[in-house]
Amino acid sequence: MNTGMKVLIVDDYATMLRIIRNLLNQIGFKDVDEAADGTQALEKFKSANYGLVISDWNMEPMSGYELLKEIRGGAHNKDVPFIMITAESKTENVIKAKQAGVSNYIVKPFNAETLKGKIESVLQE
Amino acid sequence: MTDYSRDQVMNVISSVMGKVNSSQAQPLEHIQSELAGLAKTIDDLHDDIMATRSHDVNDKHIPTATDELDAVIGATENASATIMDSCEAIQAIVEKSDDATKSGVFEETTKIFEACSFQDITGQRISKVINTLKDIEATVDNLLNLFGPVNDSDKREAVDTRSEDEKLMNGPQMNGQGVSQDDIDKLLAEFD
Incomplete structure (x- = not known):
């Protein structure tokens, strides 16, 4: 797995950002950027070339779902692999995310093994 | 506390409306009396709501x-x-x-x-x-x-039925509301 790419992680909980960053570091990803909500993430996304985006869903003012739609509907790097990591585990959420173009979906709480497996999966596609 | 029902209030209103709309002229005193009753019912309800300390x-x-x-x-x-x-x-x-x-x-x-x-x-x-x-x-x-609007005069003080011991049990304190271990040590040292 190519771990040299730039990764953007998005979550409004500082604890969760730190957990994901640590797990990514252990998998081998060292170039990791953080954003606290969709708006902040979109700004960063437009100004860099990320190889992977990992985002929470439930955030203010812009949710992860809105972020996903903005990225997929934009012109810049719109096919970037996008993994949603969220506590929203209803079927309708998963369907909505899939319809919006999510690459994979992880339900919190999750473990390093799951994260690694999903990343491998989306990067192979 | 008074028992109220929606019907009770509606009955008074219907009665007043009926008398106002009646072809037979009703003495003004009757209507005033009904309205006064309605006002008292609402006033009692207000008092009872205040008494519940909502x-x-x-x-x-x-x-x-x-x-x-x-x-x-x-x-x-x-x-x-x-x-x-x-x-x-x-x-x-x-x-x-x-x-x-x-x-x-x-x-x-x-x-x-x-x-x-x-x-x-x-x-x-x-x-x-x-x-x-x-x-x-x-x-x-x-x-x-x-x-x-609820005025301060409407607010009724609650009767605190807790024991002295229970009144002392309010922890854990929020940040800034309690005293530090250092302050406690100093305080205890003053008793020595």
């Missing part, structure tokens, strides 16, 4: 509950940060160790990191409870406003 729900109970829940989120966030600080420090210490040691330590610290995600889940659940409490606060506020 304003306490918004003035005291809900703000206290939301503050406590915010404190839970803050405390678990701080605890998680401390745990993760230690994990990262341990990972840094073993960075140059042999592969077996490093791998074993990283495997275990990863489990600790994974477990720390509880803070995110509990935080989200507690935030939902806080939002529900705020909805209740708004609803109670609307209900109370139906009877006009």
